[in-house]
Amino acid sequence: MRVYAGIDPVTKRPNVLTETIPPGPNAEKLAEQVKVNFLNQVYEKRNPRTKATVNQLLDKYLAEAELEFNTRDIYVGYAKKHIRPLLGETKVGALDAGVMDSLYAELRRCRDHCKKTKGQMDHRTTREHECDHRCGPHECRPLSASTIRQIHFILQGALRAAGRWKWVTVNPIADAVPPAAPKGNPRPPSAAQAARIINEAFKDPDWGALVWLTMVTGHRRGELCAIRWSHLDLDNGVLHLEKAIGQRGAKKWEKDTKAHQDRRITLDPETVEILREHLTRFQTRAAALGLELRDDAYVFSLAPDGSKHLIPDSVGQRYRKLAERLEIKTTIHKLRHYSATELIAGGVDIRTVAGRLGHGGGGTTTLRAYTAWSSEADQRAAGTLATRMPARPTMAAPAIEFPNHDPKSPYEHLAIALRDQILDGTFQPGLPLPPVKQIGADHNASAGTAQRAVKLLADWGLVELNSGRRTIVKYAAAAPIIPTAAEAPAATAPAAKPLDLEVRHLGTPIASFRAEADPSDNADLRALLVGAIRRSGGDVTEIADYELVVHLAGSTSPMTTFVATK
Structure with a gap:
């Protein structure tokens, strides 16, 4: 059965809907049903308008779509590696949710799309070579969920364009289910780690200024590389961010920021002072070489006159080496997470934080992917809630009884020293005590003496012993303390x-x-x-x-x- 369905917009040839009806006594009836179905599709414009393949669709879409260079290069790579080998010869009109789900299942099975044959090898190169330890039996590795979602978005954009071009009447990917978005797990450096990073970075003041500004503003490394002195208003403490440096391999170019936003960021006085010192160093070096530092010079540059920007990948590599020297597992991008987390923990509203970081969506991305849970903010939240709770009935706190005799044994003296550290906040409730060996080393005592001292702390109710786990400090600040006979009587405690x-x-x-x-x-x-x-x-x-x-x-x-x- 053949039914004319118009002109193919791709090949410019007649588009004919065709189906073969098997022979038999009901062949004529089946043929009539197929004809009616085809005619209804054509009349309602539900039939595929073209016999173009996915390869032809991708060629047209990637050539005409308005994509940033880096994004286009990534899309072309994913299409070549994962879409064209599996769907390239499939007609666009034959795509449906089932085909899409099968594609995603294959990508989750093996990123190399192996043929499941025994003895398959993974070679270190496609050129002729002698195999060594870098070559070995093939092991199937799935694509990550985020990569599969990228492939879904490529196909979604291409098929949406196919609908505009009248290649298809219904977007076949609309009912496909891509993998769920991975849960954000930001791991910013802690405050102590951030302090170590800053101290190490300022051994080179120019590099320290860059790391400081990254930590304060949360800017991307490409945005930092594109800042010019004309973008800074140091008198009013404002940074105007409008460009970024893009990089893909050896290719580098200046572009709009990722969200295509112009942002004006207020700088604190300390940051302004650091940038003034940075400017003075730049001007001094330029003057010594007989050069002039122009207003449009880059703020961070290896050129004496600031005429060339830094390379984003080089900035990332230098920061990675700094972190490795300090034995901190982090990247320069984590400083964006650090900035977002500290601002949220400090009570800054989410829209302001999102604006400083250049996030759209009213702060959704900021909360989901950039803000780490902060124990300090959680403590403040608990404290704030506690002040609003109704008063509870007064209950007598149990006394913590210490020995009524003078401490004579070394372990008793050690126990009293540890007790004082617990009560002055050195060891906080809910956190573990140091290991027994460390306690002994810190107090010039044997491990056995330290063990007996910790056991005495447990008898006093100051710590909780756990078999096979660390000893945990218990909260006992509200309990009255009965001093030892050797200790002087305590004066009346001031109102805490x-x-x-x-x-x-x-x-x-x-x-x-x-x-x-x-x-x-x-x-x-x-x-x-x-x-x-x-x-x-x-x-x-x-x-x-x-x-x-x-x-x-x-x-x-x-x-x-x-x-x-x-």
Whole structure:
């Protein structure tokens, strides 16, 4: 049965719908049914308008689609590797959700689309060679869910275009189900790691300025490479971001930002001062060589006059080497995650954070893929909720009974030293104690003595012993303390208040936490600062480099800033 369906828009030849009816007593009846079905399709314009293949569709779509160079190159690669070998000769009109689902299933099975034959080898190169340890039996590896979704979007765009061109009347991919989007798992550096990264980067002031600006603004590396001095208004502390440097292999070009947005970012005074110092260094070097630093010079450049931008891949490689020296597993892109996480934890609204990072969608991408969970923000949230809870009935707290005799044994002296560290916040409730061997090494005691001291702490109710697991500090600040006979009678404790505390090292925030203490008691504040320095991996002997900013719980205005001397 053959029914004329118009002119093929691709081949310009008659488009004929054809079906063969098997012989038999009902052949004439079946033929009539097929004819009616074909005529209805043509009348309702539901029939495929062309016999063009997926290869022809991809050729036209990739040649005409308005795609950024890097995106086009990626699409061409995916089409060549995964779409054309599996669907290239399939007619566009024959595609449906079942074909799409089969394609995704094959991509999840093997990224190399192997033939499932025994003895298949994976060679290190397609050229003639002698096999070595780099060649071996083939192992099927699936494509990642994110890559399969990219392939889905390529086909979706191509078939949407096919609908506009009247190649198909119904988009066959509409009912296909691609893999779910991978869950975001941002892993920004911690505050302590960020401080180490900054300190290491500023060994080269120019490189330090770039890393600092990345951490403060969360800009992409291509955007940082494209910043010119004309984009900076240092008097008003504003950065105007309008371009980025694109790179694909050896090809580099200037382009719009990823979201095609012009962004104006407010800079803090410290960042402005760092950029002023950076500008002074640039001008001094240029003047020494008889050169002039123009307004349109790049802010970050290896050229003395700033005429050439940095290469994004080189920036990423240098940062990776810096992180490897510090034994921190991270990338420069994670600084975007760090900036987003710290801003959200600091109470900045999500739309402002998304605007600074250049995200669209009202902040959806920022929350899903860039913002890591923050224990500090969680602690503040718990504290805020606690202040709004109704008062609970007063209950007598159980006493923590210490020995009534003078401590004589080494393990008793060690237990008292550890007790003091628990009560001054060095070891915080809910967190594990150091291993027994480390406790012994820190206090010049044997492992057996340290073990008995920890057991005594458990008898006092200060720690919880877990077989096969770390010893956990228990919260007991509300319980009265009965001192040992050797200890002087405690003076009347001042009224403690819930405080929000921020620790800074050389002006850079490295930690924040909530504790109860007397904000007017320097001894209390010093003990809290010492505990925070130890928890962050710092050196207590350098306590003069640290400061403790004290807020009343829930307040944004600091009460005082405590600075200790050695």
